[in-house]
Amino acid sequence: MHITKDLVAASATPLVLGILAEGESYGYAILKQVNDLSGGQLEWTDGLLYPLLHRLERLGHVESDWQTPPGGRRRKYYRITEQGRAELAEQRRQWAAVVDALRGVWSAAPSITPIMAPAWEAGR
Amino acid sequence: MTVDSELEGQIAEWRAYMDRRRELHHTDADELEDHLRSRITELTEGGLRTDEAFLIAVKRMGSLDDLSREFAREHSERLWKQLVLPGEPDSPATRTRRELPVMVLCAAIAALAIKAPGLFGLDMSDDNGSFYARNISLFALPALAAYFAWQRRVGIRVIGVLAALFVLGAVAANAYPLADDSQSIVLTAIHLPIALWLVVGVAYAGGDWRSDRRRMDFIRFTGEWLIYFALLALGGGVLTAFTMGTFQAIGLDAEGFVSQWLLPCGAMAAVVVSAWLVEAKQSVIENMAPVLTRVFTPLFAATLLAFLVAFIWTSNGIDVERDVLILFDLLLVIVLGLLLYAISARDLTARPGLFDRLQLVLVVAALVIDVLVLVAITGRITEFGFSPNKTAALGENLILLTNLAWSAWLFLGFTRGRLPFARLERWQTRYLVVYAAWAWTVVLAFPLVFDFR
Numbered sequence: 001m002h003i004t005k006d007l008v009a010a011s012a013t014p015l016v017l018g019i020l021a022e023g024e025s026y027g028y029a030i031l032k033q034v035n036d037l038s039g040g041q042l043e044w045t046d047g048l049l050y051p052l053l054h055r056l057e058r059l060g061h062v063e064s065d066w067q068t069p070p071g072g073r074r075r076k077y078y079r080i081t082e083q084g085r086a087e088l089a090e091q092r093r094q095w096a097a098v099v100d101a102l103r104g105v106w107s108a109a110p111s112i113t114p115i116m117a118p119a120w121e122a123g124r
Numbered sequence: 125m126t127v128d129s130e131l132e133g134q135i136a137e138w139r140a141y142m143d144r145r146r147e148l149h150h151t152d153a154d155e156l157e158d159h160l161r162s163r164i165t166e167l168t169e170g171g172l173r174t175d176e177a178f179l180i181a182v183k184r185m186g187s188l189d190d191l192s193r194e195f196a197r198e199h200s201e202r203l204w205k206q207l208v209l210p211g212e213p214d215s216p217a218t219r220t221r222r223e224l225p226v227m228v229l230c231a232a233i234a235a236l237a238i239k240a241p242g243l244f245g246l247d248m249s250d251d252n253g254s255f256y257a258r259n260i261s262l263f264a265l266p267a268l269a270a271y272f273a274w275q276r277r278v279g280i281r282v283i284g285v286l287a288a289l290f291v292l293g294a295v296a297a298n299a300y301p302l303a304d305d306s307q308s309i310v311l312t313a314i315h316l317p318i319a320l321w322l323v324v325g326v327a328y329a330g331g332d333w334r335s336d337r338r339r340m341d342f343i344r345f346t347g348e349w350l351i352y353f354a355l356l357a358l359g360g361g362v363l364t365a366f367t368m369g370t371f372q373a374i375g376l377d378a379e380g381f382v383s384q385w386l387l388p389c390g391a392m393a394a395v396v397v398s399a400w401l402v403e404a405k406q407s408v409i410e411n412m413a414p415v416l417t418r419v420f421t422p423l424f425a426a427t428l429l430a431f432l433v434a435f436i437w438t439s440n441g442i443d444v445e446r447d448v449l450i451l452f453d454l455l456l457v458i459v460l461g462l463l464l465y466a467i468s469a470r471d472l473t474a475r476p477g478l479f480d481r482l483q484l485v486l487v488v489a490a491l492v493i494d495v496l497v498l499v500a501i502t503g504r505i506t507e508f509g510f511s512p513n514k515t516a517a518l519g520e521n522l523i524l525l526t527n528l529a530w531s532a533w534l535f536l537g538f539t540r541g542r543l544p545f546a547r548l549e550r551w552q553t554r555y556l557v558v559y560a561a562w563a564w565t566v567v568l569a570f571p572l573v574f575d576f577r
Contacts, residue, residue, distance in 0.1 A: 047194075
């Protein structure tokens with residue numbers, strides 16, 4: 001299944017903030033985690049993660065620093081800030097509202113559900 | 125080993141492509157390279173050959189054009205001058221080739237526009253001085269806005285809004301029955317250019333005037349434009365002096381030509397040409413406004429502190445003359461300018477440093493001085509009542525004071541590491557609307573409120 005660009009873009013910020021809320025991380029690891037969490041459904045162009053991270057940094061939602069693990073490469077690590085946690089909570093509320101509304105629509109139109117659900121499964 | 129060195133060679137080549145892009149800083153390329161290597165490692169562990177892994181990793185990174193464009197969007201301060209972002213579908217080469225003729229056309233329109241009233245009997249003599257003072261911004265700025273509208277390919281709706289605003293400005297400047305020696309004429313002559321300059325800003329942003337990034341770009345543009353305009357004016361001064369001198373040497377008086385044609389037309393055309401220079405030549409030299417800011421911020425901070433010390437030491441009262449409020453308005457404008465251009469050039473993620481503290485000192489000193497002046501002047505205004513001049517000066521003072529006070533507060537939060545710098549930037553870009561609202565109020569409402577005094 002192909003998830004449209006708009007949906008990918010809209011969900012990028014809460015995904016990244018959510019992953020960073022669990023602990024500091026770097027670009028490649030974040031991307032892998034997004035991949036794992038979505039079961040490979042969410043496909044990001046690798047490079048485009050970095051402008052997003054820089055934007056979050058500029059807005060003060062995350063902080064970064066360069067670290068060199070012993071015997072490893074120099075790497076830029078990102079950490080969520082208090083403000084970022086507040087933003088995450090806010091995004092979560094908004095997404096919950098959207099998901100609730102969607103659920104309402106799916107159940108109000110029962111003819112869609114049974115047809116669509118297998119189609120999703122088949123897409124995997 | 126050869127496989128490894130081959131891979132290293134490929135990565136180095138890829139890296140060279142990255143480094144050629146201005147919108148990607150060295151550290152960004154480092155970050156992307158780290159990503160590329162992680163991806164290659166994972167793929168080769170999965171059983172791929174290194175050259176296959178390299179190809180897939182590069183492919184997954186996304187096209188360099190897409191990548192640069194996204195970085196440019198996020199870091200527009202790095203290349204704000206490069207107006208057409210790379211690889212944008214609507215940037216055919218023909219357009220850049222037509223850029224120069226269109227600019228020349230717009231400059232010519234601006235230059236001829238100032239001579240147009242002459243056809244209707246309003247020649248440039250002292251009798252019509254107030255006509256030209258009121259309308260000075262209506263000759264060149266529409267041409268400048270048209271140039272940007274063409275260059276940014278703005279939609280028909282935005283063009284309509286721009287045209288409507290310019291017409292509104294023209295009506296406001298000419299419809300009111302203002303006497304030539306009224307204060308309102310002077311106020312219109314000062315405020316209409318500000319109002320219309322911000323209208324040009326809408327065209328500059330390509331209609332996307334709500335975007336904070338575009339507004340910041342416009343602030344940067346304004347600073348650079350002023351510098352280029354001043355440079356052109358200097359050159360124009362030299363040209364004028366030679367024109368006068370050489371013709372005098374052969375017994376001809378060129379003064380009429382200079383004052384009627386060379387100066388007015390040259391100045392109007394220079395408005396468009398400087399804008400074009402800012403856009404086109406930005407990559408050639410470093411942005412000047414931030415450099416000047418660096419030089420003058422410490423000097424102004426020192427001067428203001430010295431003034432405060434002298435004020436307290438001598439306990440001299442401030443001599444509240446008629447012009448003193450305007451003088452201190454200008455001081456606030458300068459301090460605000462220093463602040464704006466320091467902001468516009470700052471790396472938004474850098475930690476607060478000595479220069480930021482200095483800037484804070486400057487802003488706070490200016491605030492303290494301004495409050496002293498306001499206290500001194502309130503008495504005078506309540507004594508003699510409000511005139512258009514005093515009201516405008518006081519209004520401006522309050523607007524600037526509010527801006528700087530809140531800026532100082534945000535700055536304090538930033539130097540203590542509690543607020544991100546972007547908050548300060550956003551505050552300044554949002555505040556542009558206040559200037560526009562105030563300038564239009566002075567132009568449109570003041571003559572009515574003050575009975576065309």
